[in-house]
Amino acid sequence: MANGFETEDDDDRGLISDRIRNALTDEIAAGTLAAGAALDEQQLADRFGASRTPVREALRQLAAGGLVELRARRGGVVARMTPERIMDMFETVAEIEAVCVRLATYRMTPLERSRLIELHEFSRPIVESGDVDAYDSFNRQFHETIYHATHNGFLAEQAIAIRNRLNAFRRTQLRQGERLSRSRDEHEAIMQAIAEGDGEMASRRMRAHMLNAATSLSRFIEANKPA
Template identity: 60%
Template sequence: MNSDQGAAAGMLLSERIRLALADDITTGALAPGTQLDEQQLGDRFGASRTPVREALRQLAAEGLVEMRPRRGAVVAVLTTERVFEMFELSAEIEALCVRLAAWRMTPVERSALRRIHEESAYAVMRGDVDEYDRLNWRFHDAIYEGTHNAYIVEQAKALRERMAAFRRAQLRQGGRPERSRHEHGELVEAVMRGDGEQAAKLMRAHMFNASGALESFARLLPGAD
């Protein structure tokens, strides 16, 4: 379980704790349902309870931990149902973004999107999953930005962040990068044509296809409730 790796110096202590905890939760180092004792976390970070409390409040607002008044914080436990609900919204937001992007992207943005897609061909060929993962993120980022709506970009990124834990294993499963890239290709074409509705349809299908990892993840969750 890491303690403070990554950017640190000059940053607020509560902020460092927040980032470290967020990382531990999304990577799964802190399992859902884990009790988060303030004093104990303070010891771990060499801090008092005060910055820990602030970090926990922040994480609660992000939905990563759940706070019961006077009963402490626990790592948010997500029912399978809720994960699917989050995933559905995520897919719809992505579809919404690409629909707007197909209508609004500048020629420069469109060719930048195509360039990212072309670059990913090498990663797939070499079987470099990490590299494809990065390019995949950049691809979706480019689509967010293409909406020309900074608020939507923020919300889309925040939602994706919250889903990070579930997407992590996503591309690891057999044949995913190849298929993912093929779907990206179709998306690029629709965006190039400015066909927003078609792009949205393709994106929903793309997200749904990518949801395979969700089902395997679902098995890790408490079966009941």
């Protein structure tokens, strides 16, 4: 891809507690660890061939990130996500993204603008190929570029953190090819508002864009829900 972005998955080496945290994050994201599942410290320690100490630190970090709920002296469980809460999270992401794109519209440098345009153009062949994984990767870059263009490092961090947190819970990628072209059309509309320097318009379109993705996913979840 040749654009300075790295996958940053420094797994399987370094701190054991970090390895455990990453592994658990993946398993929660993949759904291997179902929501509400009890997380026995000794059991996890055995599974990872470590002692309880790093397991506990991993659980604390996951709890801080919201993926795990800890109750004092009653152990941890994978955070239980109600459909309402998931929708709340999506709405929050949508609103934050809307804020970001508004600020970015007013503050982005010409370089950042051309970078964004370049990215957007780059997505056209991806949509045509229907490569969902590639589009997912592009999409992340597109949105993160906007975060950074706010020139507000803290806000960008928050946006990324919340987005990742939500990502961990969407166990099923969107496999609907149609969604890709709709997504790109919505990006197009956002790009146009940015080009016109209309931050408010860009903001409204971004909010709609995110909520479209949310309802689309929500419908999918509803159709495949277990009970």
